[in-house]
Amino acid sequence: MSTWVRKALDFVNQTGNLNKDKPASNIWMSNLQLVRQTTEADIILLLDFEDEETAKVKFSLPGSFNDFILTPTPIQQLIRRNGSKILYWDEIPALGYQLMKDILKGISSLVLIPLNSMSTESVLLIGWESGQDFNSDFKDCIETIKIRLKETKEQTRQLTYFQKIAIRYSAILHHIPHALVFVNSDGFTGWVNDEAAALLRLASPGDQLPAILSDAMTQLRDRAINREEIYKKAIRLFSYMETVTNWEWQMEDRNLLVSCIPIDMQQLSGRLWIFEERNK
Amino acid sequence: MDIIHRNNIHVIGNLNAPSTLILNHGFGLDQTCFKDIIPAFEQDYKIVLFDNVGGGKSDINAFSPKRYETINGYATDLAEIITALELSNINYLGHSVSGMTGVLTYTHYPERFSKLMLLGSSPRYLNEPTTNYVGGFDIPTLNSLFEAMENNYHAWAAGFAKAVMRHEDKPELAEEFARNLEKIRQDIAIVVAKAIFYLDHRFELPKIHVPTLVMQTAEDIAVPAVVSEYMEAHIPDCRRIKIHTEGHFPQITAPHEVIAAIQSFL
Known part of the structure; x- marks a missing residue:
């Protein structure tokens, strides 16, 4: 097995498991550090x-060009003229503008990897101060790196998208004035918002074990003045999976207007409880 | 991209002079703000004037909220101007935010610059309590500023112009600056103001290895005196001069003092 084949396999192995707890920027930074380590390059630039x-340097190694802005047209035209193929240069070509030449000062060999996806257009530049032998094994390694980075790009794009959605809906659900409790029918997960955590006297909002939720809901029901009536209605409710609204739970100091809505979707099923406070 | 058109570039003065003087205006102004400064240098320097994108007679179609969401976009414009005009041996005067734009460009192309002159500039406007850095603004103040820009831009422009210009005895100066601010499209002004007030380029200051002049006025609400002291302490070869005028625009309110400071430095 040639050195470059082994390096390509190592790269795939080390970038294979996406750590979803890390921000996308950290994932990219560690992947590009691996590119540098694999290729022993002197400069790595990821341009979005x-x-x-606007073409922005998202990551640069060394970091002196991070957030640097370039006018995109010359380099985009170059990529399009070459059909979005990887370009290998033994000497630095005229990239259309002085700025890029200045950035690549001292670099004698360069690889340009277009990383376009459906939603974004990027390019990775890998440069060496000394001459680089672009043999077929090396080119295969670079092709492998390209494929893996394109996958990472799509994965991190999706991760960022879902993280943004999670932040948005979490902000909305925690700021809604009603107490919301979701009990998943899988028997393993539940979720409460800020208001519900306070109402159910839970230590914190967010994900909860169903057993803890069930216990907290029972305690709330037991604090109600009309608990017998609630209990009877609850038995019927759980038997028929029906939607209940305007269900009054009379507490000592206030009334709660309760709704219980069955949720039955392809990837999620359970019951959503909504508690709305009414002053006595 | 026609950079000459994009930035409304004018090259004047002594075109055969060995040294270049670049004059870069700050937010809300354009190249005409240096009109009283230019005559003192036009015999000895090739003078490069331009309008930053979004202001003056620059090409409004070239404005991109992505490119200019940080001042890196303006630093790239400056670098493109320098390379397109093949400028070297540059003496750079940047007013306000354009001081830091020049510093950023310098750090990437140090060999092209001879001297830097920073007029009412700041490497960071926001206070940083954890390091005791005083920039003059805190987050609630900036939030109020941006809210005012969004809610009633014209009223904000009038109020801001008065506060930064000072010189209540010459109300026409603040009125003219307010008119200039009002000429900027509101969305552009907000993007640029955010790029300015959230910038933090303190770590670039020790990288400056050309003689640098920091000019500070009295009662500048945008840049308190302590900021110029910070710059003096962190730029290796720095001279700090107090310009005896109030407000953020000494090139307009005290051009002779600014000329004297520049001449003594150059």
């Missing part, structure tokens, strides 16, 4: 084409 006027 953000709009017609």
